[in-house]
Amino acid sequence: MIRLVPRSEAAPLLQIATPVLAVLATMIAGGILFAIMGYDPVAAIRTIFWDPLFGPAAGYSRPQLLVKAAPLILIASGLAVGFRAGIWNIGAEGQYIIGAICGAAVALAAYPAPEMWIFPAMVVAGAAGGWAWGMIPALLRNRFGASEILVSLMLVYVAQRIAAWMAFGPMRNPEGFGMPGSRNLQQYPAAANPELIPGTGAHWGVVAAALAVLATWFLMSRHIRGFHIRAAGLAPRAARFAGVKPETLVAFCLGLSSALAGMAGLFEVAGPAGQITDTVGVGYGFTAIIVAFLGRLHPVGILLAGLLLALTYIGGELAQLTLNLPAATVQVFQGMLLFFLLGFDLLTRFRIARRITA
Amino acid sequence: MIDLFALFLMLLSASTPILFAALGELVTERAGVLNLGVEGMMIVGALAGFAAAHHTGNPFLGFAAAALAGALIALPFAALTQFLLANQVASGLALTLFGLGLAALFGKPMEGVKAPAMSPGPLGLNWIVWLGLLMVPTIWWFLNRSRAGLILRGVGENHDAAHALGYDVRRVRIAAIAFGGAMAGVGGAFISIATVLQWTEGMTAGAGWIALAIVVFSNWTAPGVLAGAWLFGGVTVLQLRLQAAGVRVPVQLLSMAPYLATIIVLVAISARQKYSRRAGGTAPGSLGQDFHALR
Structure with missing residues (x-):
């Protein structure tokens, strides 16, 4: 028999090794799933994980990597800060949608003005919209003790309906022949979020994601607020005795993560997506939760995890085209x-030893 | 004049999916496990139940298959949280994401297929509605009057004490998780087999999350769950009536009502639990905590 002995500190090498193990295990289990479904497992795995980068059509798919990774990294780096403190913002998807709507509202109100300030103002509006949406669960938790998990999640469904209402009502393109959906912001130069360097896929959201990684790294490892967050997550009682106010942390963590999610929504709607439709939310807010965990809640890990999950999106689309694999495979x-990942995590927190028989 | 009785029957139907899911989660949480995977288990139940009902032509077999599928899909969660000591919040989320994906993947062939007809029970209501109502006193009796229920509550209140008394904490919790999955599966299948009468991707639309909120609202009691489910059913029916009556409010805004109502109710009940120290039964003592016996 075996038994588990708790480690006093997480094993550093295993911290890096477990995400890799989890990815390999997923490939194997995924291959078995494909075989059951009647697809060639090796071809399917190669199409998802290899071909987007090095395959025959890589020239088209490689820039997509940054396009898909940017929102994931931007959202996940905010979420990870809260997860460290045990503050669970599960509603990033809703904050992303509201950010997209608020940012687009600025552009649609200014249309067709050519001024330079329009795009920066949209970014601010997107972040502020997301922030405001995230402050609802923060305030309700601080004031009434309502679970931020459930409130932030309920607000995703509310946000989705606001987006549908906007697309069919107030924001509908007046020149769109009655079709639902707003004006296309890509065709409005002052508001567009274009590819900055041709052929790379890098738009302003990619820049913001890179800055978010740097800023959260600084926050968590160099700033007193980051120390408080880590302390509150590891030993809530001790942190409180040391003068850390839980209310402040809840407001800070939800505010930060939802502002970043709102910004991600804005960059998407002004760039790759182009317009407000009833399906602005495409699930980045939920996938970002996986990115945060896969990246071990560490900024650098999140950067790598974001790129990997972006790869599965692109590979999934490719596999849909070439192998006729269903779209839900990626999910x-x-x-x-x-x-x-959660399973292998056991290894970092426990040592496996032989049970001593009495 | 609105026929209040007919409206009440509609409410009973509308609240059934949530009632099943929330009763299941109630038992799981009373055993000390917070399973945020309700939405995922419901959607898997919705698909498995619909597919089984379609292939056998028997809706009741569909519900049985949904219960089985819900319990099976909960097993990875049970393994993660009970043997691998993974964080329950994260594992539950993983279950929801996995379940939604799995149902979308295997649901493709079921799109556009119609559900087999069901013969209605008393008062023209579906038999499953009556089963759900019957489950409320049954679970109340199980939790408060049976020996097994006492052990389950003991495990949920203080797992170390239960372990010291010689009870198998893990076994109790795995059984509770599987039961919660089965109930969520039946709740999901009610949506596909008895309400919408077809399969569409993501059709549970947050019902699992509402069920989780209702468990908090119920103060972890079976009658409280019924009250919460009826409240939710009432809001849903009212909202549909307003849509049908052609009120000059956009449909998208009206359909927010159940979610907003859930938030309001959750806030009200959390405030009560926060400000009055002796508000009857509050959350189980060991809810959401890992159990690891050193010997």
Whole structure:
């Protein structure tokens, strides 16, 4: 028999090794799933994980990597800060949608003015919109003790309906022949979020994601607020005795993560997506949760995890085209990945020893 | 004049999916496990139940299959939280994401298929509605009057004490998780087999999360869950009536009502639990905590 002995500190090498193990296990389990479904497992795994980078059509798919990774990294780096403190913002998807709507509202109100300030103002509006949406669960938790998990999640469904209402009502393109959806912001130069360097896929959201990684790294490892967050997550009582106010942390963590999620929504709607439709939210807010965990809640890890999950999106689309694999395959992959990751996590916190028989 | 009785029957139907899911989660949480995967288990139940009902032509077999599928899909969560000591919040989220993906993946062939007809029970209501109502006193009796229920509550209140008394904490919790999954599965299948009468991707639309909120609202009691489910059903029916009556409010805004109502109710009940120290039964003592016996 075996028994588990708790480690006093997480094993540093295993911290890096477990995400890799989880990815490998997901590939194997995914391969078995494909075989059951009647697809060639090796071809499917190669199409998802290899071909987008090095395959025959890589020239097209490689820039997509940054396009897909930027929102994931931007959202996940904010979420990870809260997760460290045990503050669970599960509603990033809703904050992303509201950020997109608020940012687009600025552009649609200014249309067709050519001024330079319009795009920066949109970014501010997007962040502020997301922030405001995230402050609802923060205030309700601080004031009434309502679970931020459930409130932030309920607000995702509310945000989705606001987006649908906007697309069919107030924000509908007056020149769109009655079709739902707003004006296309990509065709409005002062508001567009274009590719900055041709062929790379890098838009302003990629820049923001890079800055977010740097800023959260600084916050968590060099700033007193980051120390408080880590302390509150590891030993809430001790942190409180040391003068850390839980209310302040809740407001800070939810505010930060939702502002970043709102910004991600804005960059998406002004760039790759182009317009407000009833399906602005495409699930980045939920996938970002997986990114945060896969990246071990560490900024650098999140950067790598964001790129990997972006790869599964692109690879999934490619596999849809070439192998006729259903679109939901990626979602299953991402769910499995989180399962395996949480399972392998045991190794970092416990040592496996032989049970001593009496 | 609105026929209040007919409206009440509609409410009973509308609240059934949430009632099943929330009763299941109630038992799971009383055993000390917070399973945020309700939404994922419901959608898997919705698909498995619909597919089984379609292939066998028997809706009741569909519900049985949904219960089985819900319990099975909860097992990875049970393994993660009970044997691998993973964080319950994260594992539950993983279950929801995995379940939604799995159902979307295997649901493709079921799109556009119609559900087999069900013969209605008393008062023209579906038999499953009556089963749900019957489950409320049954679970109340189980939790408060049976020996097994006492052990389950003991495990949920203080797992170390229960372990010291010689009870198998893990076994009790795994059984509770599987039961919660089965109930969520039936709740999900009610949506696909008895309400919408077809399968569509993401059709549970947050019902699992509402069920989680209702468990908090109920103060962890079975009658409280019924009250919460009826409240939710009432808001849903009212909202649909307003849509049908052609009120000059956009449909998208009206359909927010159940979610907003859930938030309001959650806030009200959390405030009560926060400000009055002796508000009857509060959350189980060991809810959400890992159990690891050193010997």
